[in-house]
Amino acid sequence: MKIFYAIQATGNGHISRATQLYPYLLQYGTVDFFLSGNNASLDLKIPIRYKSNGCSLYYSKCGGLDYWNITKNIKPRQIYKDADALPLKDYDVVINDFDAITSLACKMQNVHSVQLGHQASFLSKNTPRPDKKNIMGELILQHYAKAPKNIGLHFENYDSFIRPPIIKDKIIEANPQNLQHITVYLPSFDQDCLEKAFQKLHDVTFHWFLSSVTHKHTIQNITYYPVNQKQFNKSLITCDGIITGGGFETPAEALYLKKKVLSIPIRNHYEQECNAAALKKLGVPVVYTVDKEFDITIANWLNMKITYPEMQANNIPETLQYLFDTYRD
Numbered sequence: 001m002k003i004f005y006a007i008q009a010t011g012n013g014h015i016s017r018a019t020q021l022y023p024y025l026l027q028y029g030t031v032d033f034f035l036s037g038n039n040a041s042l043d044l045k046i047p048i049r050y051k052s053n054g055c056s057l058y059y060s061k062c063g064g065l066d067y068w069n070i071t072k073n074i075k076p077r078q079i080y081k082d083a084d085a086l087p088l089k090d091y092d093v094v095i096n097d098f099d100a101i102t103s104l105a106c107k108m109q110n111v112h113s114v115q116l117g118h119q120a121s122f123l124s125k126n127t128p129r130p131d132k133k134n135i136m137g138e139l140i141l142q143h144y145a146k147a148p149k150n151i152g153l154h155f156e157n158y159d160s161f162i163r164p165p166i167i168k169d170k171i172i173e174a175n176p177q178n179l180q181h182i183t184v185y186l187p188s189f190d191q192d193c194l195e196k197a198f199q200k201l202h203d204v205t206f207h208w209f210l211s212s213v214t215h216k217h218t219i220q221n222i223t224y225y226p227v228n229q230k231q232f233n234k235s236l237i238t239c240d241g242i243i244t245g246g247g248f249e250t251p252a253e254a255l256y257l258k259k260k261v262l263s264i265p266i267r268n269h270y271e272q273e274c275n276a277a278a279l280k281k282l283g284v285p286v287v288y289t290v291d292k293e294f295d296i297t298i299a300n301w302l303n304m305k306i307t308y309p310e311m312q313a314n315n316i317p318e319t320l321q322y323l324f325d326t327y328r329d
Contacts, residue, residue: 001092003028004095009035010037013248014098019045033049034051035050055070063266064188079100079104083108098119100145117153120161127152129274130277149326149327153165156282164311174233176259179238179239181205186244188245191212194294204302205222208224209226209228236253236254240302241261245265246286247272255284262301
């Protein structure tokens with residue numbers, strides 16, 4: 001069997017998920033990956049056969065989306081050209097993890113596909129949303145990577161087609177410890193937006209992962225790390241808690257390890273606002289703005305007594321069997 005797998009590279013979570021699934025997919029046949037977008041910073045450990053700049057995200061300086069840069073870098077003519085060039089008819093199965101080019105290519109070439117990923121879960125009205133819905137955000141979630149079949153992933157099984165998060169083997173097999181540091185991963189924030197707040201907390205040690213950092217080094221109470229999967233896994237497994245965005249994979253893994261989580265969703269990022277609504281239902285503290293008293297916010301969070309519900313890991317062989325069975329229906 002020949003499998004085409006499209007990865008939306010607007011973040012590292014999609015790549016992390018595909019990397020975890022790859023050895024399981026090889027049990028069904030050969031796999032060719034299509035990488036769409038250029039926001040990911042992880043080292044690629046899977047064979048990428050096709051690439052496109054696609055639609056990428058750009059961030060403002062301190063935690064928001066830069067819509068001007070996002071819009072001006074969208075090239076519709078190139079997107080149609082890339083979609084037309086994908087040889088989807090050569091494949092037996094097309095798996096799409098929220099990529100618009102692959103969705104368009106399937107429509108143009110009359111090829112069947114299945115959407116597998118977190119964004120597919122928002123096709124259910126039962127999946128948590130913020131109190132104030134965003135019409136444009138809803139349209140994107142519903143239509144950006146449309147497919148005839150969908151398998152969603154989320155923190156809880158909000159609907160019949162939604163399954164638990166795909167947790168990396170390294171996390172499942174880990175023996176969690178608490179070495180009393182706080183892991184930080186906030187790719188939408190520049191270093192100078194948060195550094196002073198961390199430095200004020202002299203008694204707290206931070207492991208801060210930044211795409212602008214090229215080598216590990218320590219200044220005062222902060223150890224700066226480049227974005228590296230192995231180092232991040234180690235830091236997460238041994239941390240007291242993690243400060244991260246309103247993504248899906250990182251909070252899911254932290255909750256699986258029973259770590260404290262402080263979520264700061266990217267401003268005006270509707271999917272992250274939806275994730276924040278789900279996290280709040282699980283009891284996770286969510287901060288929507290970072291102000292001059294952010295150090296106090298962190299200190300208060302560290303002093304909270306929080307009990308999180310059990311986070312279930314996805315049964316990957318079962319999910320993939322369901323995917324291939326569904327594809328044939």
